[in-house]
Amino acid sequence: MISDFGYILLFIITGIILTTVLLFTAKMIRPSRPNEEKLTTYESGEAPDGNANVRFNMRFYVIGLIFVLFDIELIFLFPWATVFGNKAYIEETDGMWGWFSVIEMFVFVGMLLLGLAYAWVKGHLDWVRPEVQKNTFKSKVPASLYEKINQKYQ
Numbered sequence: 267m268i269s270d271f272g273y274i275l276l277f278i279i280t281g282i283i284l285t286t287v288l289l290f291t292a293k294m295i296r297p298s299r300p301n302e303e304k305l306t307t308y309e310s311g312e313a314p315d316g317n318a319n320v321r322f323n324m325r326f327y328v329i330g331l332i333f334v335l336f337d338i339e340l341i342f343l344f345p346w347a348t349v350f351g352n353k354a355y356i357e358e359t360d361g362m363w364g365w366f367s368v369i370e371m372f373v374f375v376g377m378l379l380l381g382l383a384y385a386w387v388k389g390h391l392d393w394v395r396p397e398v399q400k401n402t403f404k405s406k407v408p409a410s411l412y413e414k415i416n417q418k419y420q
Contacts, residue, residue: 303419328390332382339378346371 268276346367349355355363385391 302415325390325393328385329393332385332390335381336378339375342374343371346374 350364350367
């Protein structure tokens with residue numbers, strides 16, 4: 267007889283095998299016709315400024331973490347909203363459950379607002395775009411040839 271951990275191991279092994287088989291099958295089926303246009307760098311629909319292999323500004327990660335924090339806030343507020351109006355709890359506590367829930371919610375949201383104010387005061391929410399360093403490389407290939415290639419793919 268398989269233990270509970272055996273079932274978990276079985277699911278993990280099945281998931282790894284299934285993922286491997288599906289990825290291999292997709293690689294065999296899909297067409298592979300790379301060309302110069304497909305291999306160019308793509309940055310959210312904009313032409314890249316300079317080299318695309320640059321390091322991201324650390325503020326991007328801070329803003330991402332703040333977004334995750336407030337996204338998690340919603341996860342905690344949904345269960346609160348469903349339990350807040352529970353008639354059985356309100357009747358058992360003579361109405362104190364409702365007041366407790368409201369105060370608890372305001373304390374939670376207040377702590378998050380304090381965190382947001384702290385991040386705002388520290389300047390973590392200010393986005394400063396770094397200056398792009400233009401390439402000063404002088405190519406031996408004439409610019410007219412580059413223009414012909416650009417016109418060909420536009």
